[in-house]
Amino acid sequence: MSVSAIRRLILTGLLIAIGIALSIANPTFLKLDNLMTMLQEASLTGIVAIGFTLILITAGIDMSIGAVIAITSMICVNFISYTQLPAYIYIPIALAAGCAIGWVNGFFITHFKLPEFIVTLATRGILAGLALIIAVKDEQGFVKNVFIEDPVFLSFGETVGPVYIVTIVFILLAIATQFFMKRTRAGTNIYASGANPTAARLSGINVDRTLIGVYMFSGFCAALSSIFLAARMMTAMPEFGIGNELDVIASVVIGGTPFTGGIGDIWGTIIGTLFIALIKNGILKLGLSPYIQPIVIGGIIIVTVVADVWYKHHAEKKATQAARRKAMESKEVGA
Amino acid sequence: MSNNVKSDLLLECRGIDKNYNGPQVLSKVDFSLRRGEIHALVGENGAGKSTLIKIVTGITNRNAGTIVFDGHDVPVEHNKNASEKLGIAVIYQELSLIHGMTVAQNIFLTKEPLLPGLPFIDIKKMNAMAQEMIEKYGFDLKATDIIDKLPIAQRQTVEILKALSNKASLMIMDEPTSSLTAKESERLFKIIRMLKAEGITVVYISHRMEEVYDLSDRVTVLRDGKLVSVLEGEEITPAEIIRLMIGRELTEDESHHKMVDKRDREVVLEVKNLSAEGKLNDVSFKLHKGEVLGFGGLVGSGRTELMRAIYGIDAFDAGEIMYLGKTYSPTVEKSIASGFGFVPEERRLQGIMGGISITGNIGIANLDSISSPAGFVSRDKELERTQTAISTLNIKPANPDHLVGNLSGGNQQKVVVGKWLIRDLKLLIVDEPTVGVDIGAKEEMYQTIDRLSREGVAVMVVSSDLPELTRLSDRIIVLRKGRIIKEFTEGVVTEEEVLRAASGIVEGGAK
Numbered sequence: 001m002s003v004s005a006i007r008r009l010i011l012t013g014l015l016i017a018i019g020i021a022l023s024i025a026n027p028t029f030l031k032l033d034n035l036m037t038m039l040q041e042a043s044l045t046g047i048v049a050i051g052f053t054l055i056l057i058t059a060g061i062d063m064s065i066g067a068v069i070a071i072t073s074m075i076c077v078n079f080i081s082y083t084q085l086p087a088y089i090y091i092p093i094a095l096a097a098g099c100a101i102g103w104v105n106g107f108f109i110t111h112f113k114l115p116e117f118i119v120t121l122a123t124r125g126i127l128a129g130l131a132l133i134i135a136v137k138d139e140q141g142f143v144k145n146v147f148i149e150d151p152v153f154l155s156f157g158e159t160v161g162p163v164y165i166v167t168i169v170f171i172l173l174a175i176a177t178q179f180f181m182k183r184t185r186a187g188t189n190i191y192a193s194g195a196n197p198t199a200a201r202l203s204g205i206n207v208d209r210t211l212i213g214v215y216m217f218s219g220f221c222a223a224l225s226s227i228f229l230a231a232r233m234m235t236a237m238p239e240f241g242i243g244n245e246l247d248v249i250a251s252v253v254i255g256g257t258p259f260t261g262g263i264g265d266i267w268g269t270i271i272g273t274l275f276i277a278l279i280k281n282g283i284l285k286l287g288l289s290p291y292i293q294p295i296v297i298g299g300i301i302i303v304t305v306v307a308d309v310w311y312k313h314h315a316e317k318k319a320t321q322a323a324r325r326k327a328m329e330s331k332e333v334g335a
Numbered sequence: 336m337s338n339n340v341k342s343d344l345l346l347e348c349r350g351i352d353k354n355y356n357g358p359q360v361l362s363k364v365d366f367s368l369r370r371g372e373i374h375a376l377v378g379e380n381g382a383g384k385s386t387l388i389k390i391v392t393g394i395t396n397r398n399a400g401t402i403v404f405d406g407h408d409v410p411v412e413h414n415k416n417a418s419e420k421l422g423i424a425v426i427y428q429e430l431s432l433i434h435g436m437t438v439a440q441n442i443f444l445t446k447e448p449l450l451p452g453l454p455f456i457d458i459k460k461m462n463a464m465a466q467e468m469i470e471k472y473g474f475d476l477k478a479t480d481i482i483d484k485l486p487i488a489q490r491q492t493v494e495i496l497k498a499l500s501n502k503a504s505l506m507i508m509d510e511p512t513s514s515l516t517a518k519e520s521e522r523l524f525k526i527i528r529m530l531k532a533e534g535i536t537v538v539y540i541s542h543r544m545e546e547v548y549d550l551s552d553r554v555t556v557l558r559d560g561k562l563v564s565v566l567e568g569e570e571i572t573p574a575e576i577i578r579l580m581i582g583r584e585l586t587e588d589e590s591h592h593k594m595v596d597k598r599d600r601e602v603v604l605e606v607k608n609l610s611a612e613g614k615l616n617d618v619s620f621k622l623h624k625g626e627v628l629g630f631g632g633l634v635g636s637g638r639t640e641l642m643r644a645i646y647g648i649d650a651f652d653a654g655e656i657m658y659l660g661k662t663y664s665p666t667v668e669k670s671i672a673s674g675f676g677f678v679p680e681e682r683r684l685q686g687i688m689g690g691i692s693i694t695g696n697i698g699i700a701n702l703d704s705i706s707s708p709a710g711f712v713s714r715d716k717e718l719e720r721t722q723t724a725i726s727t728l729n730i731k732p733a734n735p736d737h738l739v740g741n742l743s744g745g746n747q748q749k750v751v752v753g754k755w756l757i758r759d760l761k762l763l764i765v766d767e768p769t770v771g772v773d774i775g776a777k778e779e780m781y782q783t784i785d786r787l788s789r790e791g792v793a794v795m796v797v798s799s800d801l802p803e804l805t806r807l808s809d810r811i812i813v814l815r816k817g818r819i820i821k822e823f824t825e826g827v828v829t830e831e832e833v834l835r836a837a838s839g840i841v842e843g844g845a846k
């Protein structure tokens with residue numbers, strides 16, 4: 001069995017075990033309502049995590065995702081407050097803005113050969129500030145909470161049967177992305193560019209264009225998540241999404257996509273997202289302070305990464321030993 | 336150039352000149368390949384083999400000369416992609432494969448078969464196509480194997496398949512057997528002959544004379560950037576190739592460095608039956624006070640691994656090291672404290688900190704002697720030591736604040752040596768002391784090593800540069816595949832003898 005399969009089995013087992021423990025500790029956990037809210041939470045993080053998974057597969061990082069969520073929601077609020085444009089016009093504009101931000105990230109990373117972390121950290125700062133500047137203000141100049149009343153916009157926060165629309169979109173996007181990554185040339189190019197950019201270039205892949213595309217997709221995913229978040233809250237604040245990077249990174253890393261590039265897939269990210277959402281929900285259901293959520297998630301990241309490194313080291317050692325033994329044997333035969 | 340008739344030459348290079356802003360690496364080299372031949376390209380390190388290949392494949396551009404490939408003139412502004420389109424492929428050891436992908440994905444990267452009318456990859460068809468190629472050549476592979484799990488030998492065959500799927504008519508293999516076992520090498524030779532039978536031209540670069548002898552239809556010998564000779568058929572014998580590679584008519588004085596027997600002196604280091612799995616096999620020797628012990632052998636023969644084990648960088652599995660009569664289990668910290676100095680193989684990677692000044696580089700290995708017990712570094716002492724090193728080694732420019740990364744190769748190497756000289760040095764390990772160092776600095780390096788040995792420092796030198804090895808050493812040990820295959824202790828030793836031993840051609844006393 002492959003490593004990623006074992007990992008998924010362990011995670012799924014943990015998911016079920018924690019679920020059972022929670023339902024014993026607090027019977028309201030198993031209520032359909034709670035489960036669907038949890039899935040909604042997971043989906044909001046998960047949509048961003050899908051884009052982030054692709055970023056990690058290229059061995060990059062995108063620190064700007066939280067700020068993209070903030071600026072997107074502010075763009076929407078501005079359209080709602082100051083224009084009569086219908087939602088089906090300004091929502092695509094907001095999504096396009098997410099893509100545009102991703103393009104800027106990708107352009108600076110590839111064109112000027114800058115480190116991904118620095119570029120996206122810089123855009124994060126710029127966007128977070130811009131979100132505050134363009135936020136709708138009252139007469140004294142303080143940021144005003146705009147209550148969204150546009151029914152088309154609010155419909156994004158609704159359900160089909162018991163399932164939230166965002167959950168359906170998350171699942172469809174996950175399936176489409178997984179298929180794209182595994183079954184198209186463009187997807188293969190993304191893996192290749194992350195695993196070995198030099199070899200990819202020598203094989204005729206336009207690595208720069210591939211990377212820019214991936215950053216655009218990450219921006220798009222963050223923007224999409226932002227729309228669902230605002231629709232769910234029925235308002236938008238310039239702090240939306242700032243700090244969400246932790247949950248997103250945790251979901252992807254737990255799902256088995258390493259920072260080293262070339263490896264990873266969306267299925268792992270889905271499980272990772274569910275895992276984080278369950279932990280967060282569990283902390284609330286156990287009546288613990290919500291402030292310990294980031295502490296627990298940070299701890300989980302460390303544990304996962306340590307286990308990964310340890311396992312990898314162990315596996316490599318075993319593999320080289322086996323290879324050497326084989327080499328020695330055949331040497332003796334040859335000699 | 337004939338217009339219609341296909342010439343029987345696949346590649347014809349004439350008068351190739353190349354210099355990298357300074358020393359001439361290639362001058363007026365002619366190199367031609369016939370269709371469907373196996374052609375060996377040989378020469379000592381630095382003879383210009385790699386540069387010639389880089390020019391043919393478009394990784395670097397020539398300064399002068401013409402290249403005609405398959406009837407097409409190749410422009411000076413050549414590049415890797417263009418050469419691939421022409422059908423030139425280089426088989427690297429593993430460089431150009433994508434980890435985490437299957438064999439089939441690697442072979443068909445960017446040209447994956449698609450489902451009819453759709454932009455989706457037809458994975459079944461891709462695997463079947465790859466499997467078909469694999470079976471055609473009888474490789475020991477599955478199309479769905481993940482690259483990471485394959486040993487190097489099989490990764491190489493994937494590279495070959497990839498080149499075949501690109502319809503390559505010329506395959507260049509640079510030291511393809513350096514990390515293969517004897518059996519794996521045999522298999523590779525079979526594959527090479529199969530390629531030849533298909534009409535593919537193979538350029539084979541190797542230091543292993545017996546392979547060149549067995550395989551090649553023709554051999555081109557380069558020396559110091561010039562074409563020496565092209566051998567064909569009967570003319571190809573290992574001894575002749577080695578003679579041509581070494582070549583220059585040496586004076587008695589130059590070629591025959593007299594060994595000096597210093598084995599009656601105090602033993603500084605004794606290595607007993609040292610073994611490390613896959614690297615070293617039962618290595619034993621003694622090193623004496625003031626002795627320069629040279630280590631010869633091919634790349635990958637275990638020389639560097641031996642030095643690293645003694646210095647305490649890598650662990651070993653069995654055996655014992657005695658230092659000054661006592662059992663010694665090395666760690667880097669202990670080695671430095673006991674008076675070892677280590678000049679590593681890869682200067683830029685392991686020797687210097689390029690962004691730091693000469694003072695900083697020298698200070699870092701001597702922090703024990705320049706800092707107070709509380710741990711504060713004395714800048715005055717640091718500067719004083721650095722000035723000493725600069726003046727004894729003639730480091731240029733003699734400016735302690737100069738960044739080491741901006742120094743010439745020779746002066747960088749002096750800084751690396753300088754780190755150790757200002758200590759109470761007892762044992763110096765030097766791995767490839769003069770790679771990328773100009774001739775003047777080379778001579779200074781030799782004099783430094785001579786001087787140290789006169790002062791009683793025991794020195795171990797690893798070098799692939801044979802004149803250097805014979806020039807410096809009082810005694811030479813030749814390693815092959817992790818074992819000591821020969822030791823030259825007295826009289827005179829010629830480069831030819833060392834190279835023969837390293838290639839496994841040993842008269843009589845092979846171990």
